[in-house]
Amino acid sequence: MRILHVSAQKPDSTGSGVYLSETVSALARAGAEQLVIAGVAPEDSPSFPAGVGFRPVVFETEHLPFPVVGMSDEMPYTATRYRDLTPSMVAQFEAAFDEAFDEALTQFAPDLIVSHHLYLATAHLAHRALPCPLVAICHSTDLRQFKKIPLERAYIREGIRALDGIFSLHDAQAAEIVEAFGVPRGRVHVIGTGYNAAVFSRDPGIERDGHRIAYAGKIWEKKGVACLLRSFERMEHLPKGLVLELAGGHSDNAEYERIVELARSCPVEAKFLGKLPQQQLAQLYNRSGVFVLPSFFEGLPLVVVEALACGCKVVVTDLPGIRPWIEKSIAGAPVWYVEPPAMRNADEPVPDSLPAFEKRLATALEQALCAPSGPCDVTGLSWDALAERMLHLCRSDVS
Numbered sequence: 001m002r003i004l005h006v007s008a009q010k011p012d013s014t015g016s017g018v019y020l021s022e023t024v025s026a027l028a029r030a031g032a033e034q035l036v037i038a039g040v041a042p043e044d045s046p047s048f049p050a051g052v053g054f055r056p057v058v059f060e061t062e063h064l065p066f067p068v069v070g071m072s073d074e075m076p077y078t079a080t081r082y083r084d085l086t087p088s089m090v091a092q093f094e095a096a097f098d099e100a101f102d103e104a105l106t107q108f109a110p111d112l113i114v115s116h117h118l119y120l121a122t123a124h125l126a127h128r129a130l131p132c133p134l135v136a137i138c139h140s141t142d143l144r145q146f147k148k149i150p151l152e153r154a155y156i157r158e159g160i161r162a163l164d165g166i167f168s169l170h171d172a173q174a175a176e177i178v179e180a181f182g183v184p185r186g187r188v189h190v191i192g193t194g195y196n197a198a199v200f201s202r203d204p205g206i207e208r209d210g211h212r213i214a215y216a217g218k219i220w221e222k223k224g225v226a227c228l229l230r231s232f233e234r235m236e237h238l239p240k241g242l243v244l245e246l247a248g249g250h251s252d253n254a255e256y257e258r259i260v261e262l263a264r265s266c267p268v269e270a271k272f273l274g275k276l277p278q279q280q281l282a283q284l285y286n287r288s289g290v291f292v293l294p295s296f297f298e299g300l301p302l303v304v305v306e307a308l309a310c311g312c313k314v315v316v317t318d319l320p321g322i323r324p325w326i327e328k329s330i331a332g333a334p335v336w337y338v339e340p341p342a343m344r345n346a347d348e349p350v351p352d353s354l355p356a357f358e359k360r361l362a363t364a365l366e367q368a369l370c371a372p373s374g375p376c377d378v379t380g381l382s383w384d385a386l387a388e389r390m391l392h393l394c395r396s397d398v399s
Contacts, residue, residue, distance in 0.1 A: 001032050001033070001111050001112060001391070001394075002032070002033045002034070002035075002108065002109065002110045002111045002112070003027060003032050003033070003034045003035075003110060003111065003112050003113075003114060004034075004035050004036075004037065004104050004105075004108060004110035004112070004113045004114070005020060005023075005024060005034060005035070005036045005037065005038075005113075005114050005115075005116070006036075006037045006038070006097075006101075006113065006114070006115040006116065006121060006122070006125060007020050007036075007037070007038045007039065007115070007116040007117070007121070008038075008039045008057075008068075008069050008093075008097070008117065008119070008120065008121035009038065009039055009068060009069065009070065009071060009116070009117070010038065010039060010040055010041075010044060010046070010068055010077065011036060011038040011040075011046045012044075012046045012047070013075075013076055013077055014071075014072075014075065014076065015139065015299070015301075015302060016071065016116055016117065016137075016139040016141070018302065019116070019137070019139065019193065019194075019302070020036070020038070020116055021046075021048070022194060022196060022383040023114075023194070023383060023386065023387055023390065024036060024048060024049070024052055025048075025049050025383065026194070026382075026383040026384045026386065026387035027387045027390075027391070028049040028051065028052055029384060029387075030384070030387055030388070030391065032391075033051070034048075034051075034052045034053065035052070035053040035054070035055060035104055035108045035110070036048060036052060036053065036054050036055070037055045037056075037057060037097070037100045037101070037104060038054075038056065038057065039056075039057045039059055039068040039069065040056045040057070040058055040059070040068065041058075041059060041060055041067065041068055041077070041078070042058055042059075042060055042061070044056070053108065055100050055103060055104060057096050057097055057100050059080075063092060063095070063096060064092050064093065064096045065092070066080045066089060066092075067079050067080045068080065069081075069082055069085070069093070069120075070082075071117055071119065071139070071141040071142055071145060072141050072144075074220070074251045074252055075251055076218060076249045076250070076251055076275070077251075082119070082120070082145055082149060082151050083148075083149040083151065085151060090120070090151075090152065093120070093121075094120075094124050097121055097124060097125070098124075101125060101128065105130075105131065109131075110132055111132050112132055112133055112135070112394055113125070113130065113132060113133070113134045113135070114135055114136070114137065114390075115134065115135070115136040115137070116136070116137050116139065117136070117137075117138070117139055117141070117142040118136055118138050118142045118143065118146070118156075118160050118166065118177065118181070119142040119145060119146065119156060120151070120152060120156060122136045122159065122160070122163070123152075123155060123156040123157075123158070123159025123160055124159065125159075126159035126160065126162040126163055127155075127158070127159050127162070133164040133165070133394065134163055134164055135163060135164055135165040135166065135167060135394065136160070136163050136165075136166055136167070137166075137167045137191075138166060138167065138168050138169065138173060138177055138299070139169075139299050140169065140173060140297070140298065140299030140300075141299070143173070143176055143177070143180060144297065144347060146180060147180065148345065157180075157181050157182070160181045160183065161181055161182060161183055163183070163187070164187075165187055165188075165189060165393070165394070165397065166183065166187060166188045166189070167188075167189055167190075167191040167390065167393070168188055168189070168190050168191065169190070169191070169192060169193060169299045169300035169321065169325070170190060170192065170300055170321035170322070170324065170325040171190055171321060171324060171325070172320040172321030172324070173299065173300075173320075173321050174188045174190055176320075189393050189397065191386065191389055191390060191393070192300060192325060192329065192381065192386065192389075193299075193300045193302050193305065193381070193386065194302075194305075194381055194382055194383035194384075194385065194386035194387075195302060195305045195306050195309055195378065195381055195382060195383065196278060196306075196382075196383060197309070197379060197382040197383075197384075199278045199279060199282050200278075200281075200282050200285065200305075200306040200309040200310055201282075201309055201310065202286065202309075202310055202311045203282070203283070203286045203310070206283060206286040206287050207287065208286065208287060208288070208289060208311065208373070209243070209287055209288065209289060210289035210369065210373075211239055211240075211241045211242050211243065211289065211369070212242075212243045212245065212287060212288045212289055212290075213242065213243070213244045213245070213268075213288060213289070213290045213291070213292055213365070213369075214244075214245050214246075214247070214284050214285060214288035214290070214291045214292070214307070214312065215228065215244065215245070215246045215247065215248070215291070215292055215293065216246075216247045216248055216276075216281060216284070216285075216291070216293075216303045216306075216307075217247075217248045217293060217295065217301075217303060218248050218249065218250060218251070219246060219248050219249065219250040219256055219259055219272065220250065220251075220252075220255065221255060221259070222295070222296050222297060222347055222348075223248075223293075223294070223295045223296070224293075224294030224295050224296055224317065224361075225246065225259055225294075226258075226259055226262055227294055227354060227357060227358050227361060228244075228292060228294045228361065229244075229259070229262050229263055229266045229270065230262070230266075230358050231294075231358040231359075231361040231362040231365065232244075232266055232267050232268050232362065232365075233266075233267060234355075234358050234359045234361075234362040235362045235365070235366055236362075236363075236366070237366065238267060238268070239366075239369060242268040242269070242369075243268065243269045243271065244266070244268050244269065244270045244271070245270075245271045245273055245284060245288065246270065246271065246272050246273060247273045247274070247275070247276045247280075247281060247284055248273075248274075248275055249274065249275040260272065281306070282306070282310055285306060285307045285309075285310035285311070285312050286310045286311065288307075288312055289312070289313065289368075289369065289373070290312060290313045290314070290315060290365065290368045290369055291303070291304070291307035291312040291313070291314050291315070292314070292315040292316070292361075292365065293314070293315070293316045293317065294315070294316075294317055294338065294361055295316075295317055295319070296317065296340060296341070296343065296347055296348075296349050297319070297347035298317070298319050298322065300321065300322065300325060301316070301322070304316055304322075304326070304335070305330075305378055305381055308330060308333055308334075308335075308376045308378050309376075309378045311373060311375075311376070313334040313335075313336075313368045313371060313373060314333070314334065314335045314336070314368075315335075315336045315338060315361070315364045315365055315368050316335060316336075316337060316338070317337075317338050317340045318337035318338055318339055318340060319340060322337075323335075323337050329378075329380070329381060330376060330377070330378055330381070331377075332374075332376070333376050333378075334368075334371065334373070334374060334376060336364040336365075336367055336368050337364075338357070338360050338361050338364045339357070339360055340357065341353035341354055341356070341357040
């Protein structure tokens with residue numbers, strides 16, 4: 001099968017970028033011929049497996065004179081917010097991707113197109129006459145943008161309704177897609193996420209510290225990092241010697257400095273490790289007793305699966321779809337779910353509800369720290385397994 005992958009974002013940054021890169025690698029191992037179209041900055045040079053073609057759409061050029069667009073309003077790299085696109089910028093964006101699409105359809109002749117995000121680039125591609133099926137993967141941030149800003153909303157909805165198939169992360173997201181775009185439920189397939197089984201596994205050579213807590217993700221208030229730091233003040237029995245290690249980059253310097261300053265008054269030692277490569281992230285999981293993700297908005301967080309694969313107990317916000325998917329996919333997983341705070345505008349917590357959330361988070365962390373560790377089999381969630389599910393669905397259910 002010849003597969004064309006499309007993303008308006010960078011293909012090697014953020015969760016959706018990892019998803020794209022890993023599925024491309026897994027499909028390459030399965031024998032697929034592939035070409036990737038993705039947005040990049042002039043200095044970017046993404047890496048793909050041997051034999052995978054790459055057709056960049058280069059931003060910050062004469063014909064596309066603004067930074068790569070970002071599906072979140074704050075990205076870990078310089079990016080243009082979709083909410084700031086003017087009609088002329090949209091026209092430049094669509095013309096640049098049309099040029100890439102034309103080249104790919106003529107020179108590569110795909111049997112299948114897999115596009116990432118149910119948003120502008122995918123919808124624009126869906127409005128074209130295509131010689132093969134077009135499917136798209138939802139990453140949640142696209143739904144958030146679609147609901148929060150009015151950019152080309154009718155055009156995007158019409159394009160998404162024309163897709164041959166949609167892959168969702170879990171059942172709750174599938175229902176949200178149906179409601180937002182009016183697509184038939186039978187056209188939405190739950191496919192989940194994957195993890196790199198070659199990197200993330202239990203390493204018997206690393207001694208685990210039961211009093212070490214790990215966090216991986218953007219250092220951002222919307223990821224619940226500030227609440228996490230305050231939660232230790234709300235523990236009834238604060239264990240001695242607790243250490244919190246936070247891995248991840250940031251995009252807002254002022255917000256990052258506020259979080260670092262808050263950490264100075266935290267009753268546990270907090271270490272900011274920066275963004276870690278996968279091997280070092282796996283080492284962090286392996287030396288930690290508990291992994292925590294107190295985020296206010298997630299699709300299906302890959303870091304939870306990675307941490308479980310490395311033997312961590314996990315504390316995570318009980319966001320829509322996550323608990324049912326984990327309970328169905330990873331029987332007996334040692335996960336503690338924390339009721340989220342009251343929310344507004346999709347990803348903004350109501351300030352008055354944060355103290356109670358921090359108390360619930362503290363209680364869950366105490367319970368996880370005291371609980372025994374046990375084996376957890378996540379091998380069925382590897383990227384290779386996900387690629388196999390994707391190919392099966394495309395061959396059997398996508399026409």
